[in-house]
Amino acid sequence: MARAAIQGRLGDRLRWRTAEVEDRRTESGTATTLVLSVPDWPGHLAGQHVDVRLTAEDGYSTQRSYSIASVPDGEHLELTVQRIEDGEVSPYLVDTLLVGGLVEIRGPVGGWFVWQPEQAEPVLLVAGGSGIVPLMSMIRTRSSIGSRVPFRLLYSVRDPADRLYADELRKGSPGLDMTYVYTRVTPDGWPRPAGRVEPDDLARHGWPPDFEPTCYVCGPTGFVEKAAAYLVLLGHSPDRVRTERFG
Amino acid sequence: MPIISPGFHGRRPTDGKKLPPGQYETYDFPVLSTGPTPHVPLETWELAVVAEDGRRHTWDWAALQKLPMETPTVDLHCVTKWSKFDTEWRGVSLDVLLADVETAADFALVHSYGGYTTNLPLEDLLDGKAWIVHDYDGQELAPEHGGPARLLVPHLYLWKSAKWVRAIELRLDDEPGFWESAGYHNYGDPWQEQRYRGD
Numbered sequence: 295m296a297r298a299a300i301q302g303r304l305g306d307r308l309r310w311r312t313a314e315v316e317d318r319r320t321e322s323g324t325a326t327t328l329v330l331s332v333p334d335w336p337g338h339l340a341g342q343h344v345d346v347r348l349t350a351e352d353g354y355s356t357q358r359s360y361s362i363a364s365v366p367d368g369e370h371l372e373l374t375v376q377r378i379e380d381g382e383v384s385p386y387l388v389d390t391l392l393v394g395g396l397v398e399i400r401g402p403v404g405g406w407f408v409w410q411p412e413q414a415e416p417v418l419l420v421a422g423g424s425g426i427v428p429l430m431s432m433i434r435t436r437s438s439i440g441s442r443v444p445f446r447l448l449y450s451v452r453d454p455a456d457r458l459y460a461d462e463l464r465k466g467s468p469g470l471d472m473t474y475v476y477t478r479v480t481p482d483g484w485p486r487p488a489g490r491v492e493p494d495d496l497a498r499h500g501w502p503p504d505f506e507p508t509c510y511v512c513g514p515t516g517f518v519e520k521a522a523a524y525l526v527l528l529g530h531s532p533d534r535v536r537t538e539r540f541g
Numbered sequence: 542m543p544i545i546s547p548g549f550h551g552r553r554p555t556d557g558k559k560l561p562p563g564q565y566e567t568y569d570f571p572v573l574s575t576g577p578t579p580h581v582p583l584e585t586w587e588l589a590v591v592a593e594d595g596r597r598h599t600w601d602w603a604a605l606q607k608l609p610m611e612t613p614t615v616d617l618h619c620v621t622k623w624s625k626f627d628t629e630w631r632g633v634s635l636d637v638l639l640a641d642v643e644t645a646a647d648f649a650l651v652h653s654y655g656g657y658t659t660n661l662p663l664e665d666l667l668d669g670k671a672w673i674v675h676d677y678d679g680q681e682l683a684p685e686h687g688g689p690a691r692l693l694v695p696h697l698y699l700w701k702s703a704k705w706v707r708a709i710e711l712r713l714d715d716e717p718g719f720w721e722s723a724g725y726h727n728y729g730d731p732w733q734e735q736r737y738r739g740d
Contacts, residue, residue: 308737397546403724403737522578525577536575
């Protein structure tokens with residue numbers, strides 16, 4: 295395993311900053327993007343996350359981590375939050391926190407699950423459900439700087455209604471190939487039957503191991519565990535498979 | 542002064558249990574790791590304690606199993622915010638493994654199969670505070686949770702409890718491990734909320 299990227303700015307204490315919700319966008323029936331304005335935001339790398347802190351009136355507070363979906367852009371930051379039905383924090387962020395509302399955030403955090411523009415090797419992104427969020431930051435960052443590094447995205451969702459960023463991904467980007475895998479329900483006429491990601495999907499829509507791509511796998515634990523194991527099985531070096539798991 | 546979130550009520554832990562700051566209680570067992578899960582066959586598994594003079598003390602699986610076992614029940618606190626109370630483990634105290642090791646080291650750098658590393662003061666491994674565990678909740682430890690064997694240092698954030706532990710390198714100087722080099726706190730006390738460098 296290579297050393298994680300060390301960032302100078304992570305050397306300073308990460309302090310809590312007050313973020314104001316500038317805009318909200320519905321991404322699916324259960325996911326919303328919060329567009330935040332964060333004074334003095336130090337910037338971030340594609341793939342990093344932030345800690346969000348909520349405090350109740352009696353002083354009780356709790357924190358969660360959310361991946362950044364947007365490209366580095368001054369004081370603006372976008373988080374896409376998937377509402378977890380019995381969650382403590384996500385229903386508040388998705389349903390209660392309105393434009394103009396304030397929330398505390400700290401970050402950016404994480405120096406390993408990142409894509410940096412100076413990386414020249416091909417990239418395979420493997421997303422399960424809301425695991426697309428940090429990968430979307432990589433896709434957007436690649437586009438925003440006009441990078442010609444070839445990207446492939448394999449995106450597993452239960453059914454078409456669960457796709458995040460569907461319009462943006464449909465428009466695509468030169469040099470970005472993408473494929474959906476539907477695990478429960480497919481669109482009409484979809485050639486692949488509904489079912490979980492198999493080694494064959496990764497062989498067909500990923501890169502050959504001898505291209506030495508860096509593979510980023512993000513999603514629920516079971517999904518990541520399987521997809522990462524399949525990539526190793528297909529011949530990718532474990533050193534080139536980076537994972538981020540939710541719950 | 543923290544920002545109050547109007548309409549946010551939150552959940553408190555049940556049974557009067559105490560959570561470190563910023564944590565929440567979970568009942569399942571989330572998995573965090575940076576890459577694919579290594580699968581280490583028991584036939585080739587080995588644990589080494591390497592003193593600062595290079596002397597190695599090693600145990601294969603059979604030798605580990607012959608050591609006295611303890612069954613700690615401990616609370617886990619992960620830097621990604623979840624805490625899990627009353628987890629039950631079975632394994633060997635580091636006091637046993639380090640008993641015959643001559644060392645003047647103040648620090649340990651823990652190495653895992655797969656290449657992960659983490660560092661901590663040696664005293665945090667001693668006096669009943671740390672174990673090499675291979676059973677969780679009465680079952681053999683699953684690979685995604687660090688099986689066949691992992692370090693367990695429950696008084697620090699869980700990234701210090703290296704999965705797939707392979708070697709404990711005793712050092713005179715403190716060498717930062719994987720997350721410690723990537724902006725996380727060097728020590729990681731959950732009760733002091735030492736998540737990131739400078740906390």
